[in-house]
Amino acid sequence: MQTHLYEQLADELGAHIAARVFAPGDRLPSIRHLAQQKRLSVSTVLQALRLMEDRGLIEARPQAGYYVRHRARLLSSVMADAEQLKEPEYVGITSLLMRVLKENEAPGMVHLGSAWPPDELLPIKRVQKTVAAVARREPALLARVSCFETNEPAFVRQIMRRALDWGRPDPAEIVVTSSCTEAISLCLRAVAKPGDTIAIESATYFVLLQLIESLGMKALEIPTHPKTGPSIDALELAFNAGLVQACLFVPNANNPLGCVMPEENKKRLAALLSQHDVPLIEDDIYRDLCFAAERPWPIKAYDSTGHVLLCSSFSKAVTPASRVGYVVAGRWAQEVTLLKMVSSGATSQFFQAVLADFLTGSSYELQVRKMRRALAQRICRMSDAVAASFPHECSISEPQGGFVLWVQMPAQVDALMLHRQAVGQGIAFMPGQLFSASGKFSNCLRLNCGNPWSPAVESAIARLGALVHRASATPAPRAA
Known part of the structure; x- marks a missing residue:
């Protein structure tokens, strides 16, 4: 079966990514440059890039071009059926939340917890x-x-x-x-x-x-x-x-x-x-x-x-x-x-x-345009760092806005226990249990990506990843 030109280009660029000619986080050549280099129309190049997006190989960043995506596994669907609807229940997270927030505000923390907009x-x-x-x-x-x-x-x-x-x-x-x-x-x-x-x-x-x-x-x-x-x-x-x-x-x-x-x-x-x-x-x-x-x-x-x-x-x-x-x-x-x-x-x-x-x-309008561009780039940088430092079994979200990242870890990792260990190393994040009325998401965490990238943030993600590796090595408890 004959392949179209845009499919050929998508396959060629995909092979370059697999061979790490373009590594995760690298920017691809511009659409115009690819069109001139490959002697193709701009519309053909765009079709190829969109196909690669659908394949999960690259992502578009607003006003910045196309970038190779991290290799982490993306969050799976959580689609519903009648059996998944639970009974309504009263909420009881406030005391736990207050404790976590207090620990996150201790002096010397790398603040990856509360989702405040970055000052600068x-x-x-x-x-x-x-x-x-x-x-x-x-x-x-x-x-x-x-x-x-x-x-x-x-x-x-x-x-x-x-x-x-x-x-x-x-x-x-x-x-x-x-x-x-x-x-x-x-x-x-x-x-x-x-x-x-x-x-x-x-x-x-x-x-x-x-x-x-x-x-x-x-x-x-x-x-x-x-x-x-x-x-x-x-x-x-x-x-x-x-x-x-x-x-x-x-x-x-x-x-x-x-x-x-x-x-x-x-x-x-x-x-x-x-x-x-x-x-x-x-x-x-x-x-x-x-x-x-x-x-x-x-x-x-x-x-x-x-x-x-x-x-x-x-x-x-x-x-x-x-x-x-x-x-x-x-x-x-x-x-x-x-x-x-x-x-x-x-x-x-x-x-x-x-x-x-x-x-x-x-x-x-100028302000929100500047923020969208910066936050999209910071989320991608954090995603790449998490993909590099956390276990391969982890999955991460693909935020379409805002400045937080959701990470799903192996089932045996308890986010509250992980938080206690991370706080001891000066790293603040939000455990997944705080985002559910019923205490779900115990193996998930949320990271604030708004802060500018720095050696301190990079080190914090590496150390947090090491903690997740250690927790992941613990066998999951057997069901009764």
Whole structure:
């Protein structure tokens, strides 16, 4: 059977990778250079590169070209069927989480744990200038507090402008909050009550589990694909069985897997929410840090009945210190507004004005473009280091955004025991048990890839890999 030119080129480049002419992490020649060198059209070269992507040999990095991928085994699918749906259960991770966070903050640690944006990528000097300009222009904002007006109009206008790519939310739906976390907490209180069951991704961000625990609610873990997010089939089973009163998902660059829910899944989910009259709280904080050329849309874009409450902030790309978030609350806007007033009062209108100024013009777009490019490269560097230092049996995620990496280790490795050993060597990470309501993922860990690569980080990954090798050599306990 005759092969096409693009297949021949893909096979040739694949052979070079196998022979390590191009090693993991190496950049391939540019599309234009390959086209000229091989006397092929640009479209043929692109077809070849896409075929190699499908084969798992290379990966595209935004505005940087194509790179040879690490050799680690990628996370397998965790697709759902009826038997995989467990009973809803109360969450109990807070005491363990507090212990791990305290240990991670000990002096001298290499910080691969908490997923904070790296300082040197944040526009701190520009924010300083904006704070000074707003203080000079509107000094009254430094003294203004209102019991009723929670929103600074200029900030709401910027939220509306930033939503134009996916829709036109009603300004009356917008409630400004003191962080994205507060927005999610208010939404949970607005749509559910103690004892209700919240559907979550599995794995999911531990702070979301904390919120559910603090409100006396139960969690139902939905099996989650490491590239496409929660199984809509499994969620529909839960809806049909009447198990779920609300959902809480991070569909764009989920933390910790980094997956992005496909648009067709978002459409289907929005339709199911309306059909079953179930609200969804959508944590959209990482959407601007997704690596694709086009930003993915939120599920809110497909919501025509007000069942989606979209929560976000600009803390990951501008400044975490501002403590300003917001929610587009759909049909629950009135309830969220009231809860906000009685819980914490108005969010700082001064910092709302500062963010509004920063978001005006092109500064924000330039900032997120710079961050996406840097974070994609840092994730690839960390992936290569993990692949080189950890046992071959380990699997790693392929984040499509954000700045964390999920590693699945052999079954006999206990992430909490590993954490204790790593902390003793000055290495902080987050054990997998913290990302599950039921204590799953005991052989997994999450690494923060946001920090710039350094000898200290490189050494920490090598030493952590050695610990995993040692733990992997211990025979797995026999089933009773």
